[in-house]
């Protein structure tokens with residue numbers, strides 16, 4: 495692929511929302527010749543001033559470079575943007591949040607049009623992009639050849655983690671982590687609600703929440719070990735019989751404080767079901783099994 499004087503691989507980016515703009519700036523700052531396209535053309539203007547070439551159509555942007563990245567709202571917007579593009583011989587990397595099934599279908603569609611394909615899941619927010627040691631990274635899966643060919647370019651905005659040739663795996667890892675985060679923040683919302691009517695400043699409580707969740711986070715390793723062995727008792731410090739009894743206190747406290755238990759009850763009901771099935775000596779790892787259809 496052609497290189498400019500700075501040695502950076504030329505690339506095309508479709509999508510200049512909050513994330514796309516941050517990605518574009520990182521590649522420009524690293525000296526990569528960049529062609530951009532955005533549905534709303536006004537969003538390309540700041541990037542043009544910073545050195546990006548602007549294409550008038552998505553198909554034109556795809557034609558400009560061998561490496562093409564999409565960072566759009568969702569799978570439907572990617573399909574719409576690429577509908578008229580000639581992908582033959584292109585390396586297509588989709589940074590748009592997708593389901594594993596959408597990623598696999600897009601990989602097949604791109605392959606039929608002569609493109610190599612990688613799907614990606616961005617584990618970062620825009621302010622972390624292009625910032626070394628920010629903790630942000632991007633999952634990639636699909637064509638190993640594409641990943642190896644463009645590894646250095648892909649690593650410019652954030653660290654890279656290749657998670658396999660199945661194009662659905664980046665999305666699966668991404669969505670699994672987003673789901674874990676969602677559960678965590680639902681608990682945090684409930685915790686703040688419990689204190690809401692008291693004279694306890696949220697700012698004073700926040701460090702306690704952070705410290706407690708950080709202290710409890712390594713528990714995921716016990717769950718992983720138990721899921722691997724199928725033995726949900728060995729290593730258990732807090733068993734289900736004790737926890738279900740304590741859950742009554744969680745619900746009673748919510749009632750006393752005038753807080754809806756709706757964020758807690760789905761998980762507590764699954765724990766109670768598992769206990770009723772005779773697993774009182776286990777940890778709550780068995781809830782995982784109850785979730786499988």
Ligand code: FVH
Nearest residue numbers: 509510511512513514533534566567571590591616618619
């Ligand atoms: N921002 C974040 O914190 C998260 C971090 C983790 C990864 N996500 C995912 O990144 C994708 C893009 O997110 P974003 O933050 O850039 O999103 P927006 O600022 O809302 O920009 C959306 C862009 O998509 C374009 N767009 C929407 N619909 C269409 C369409 N039908 N055809 C073509 N383009 C479309 C939109 O264009 P416009 O509204 O400016 O015309 C923006 O460029 C996303 O998957 C996140 O889940 C971000």
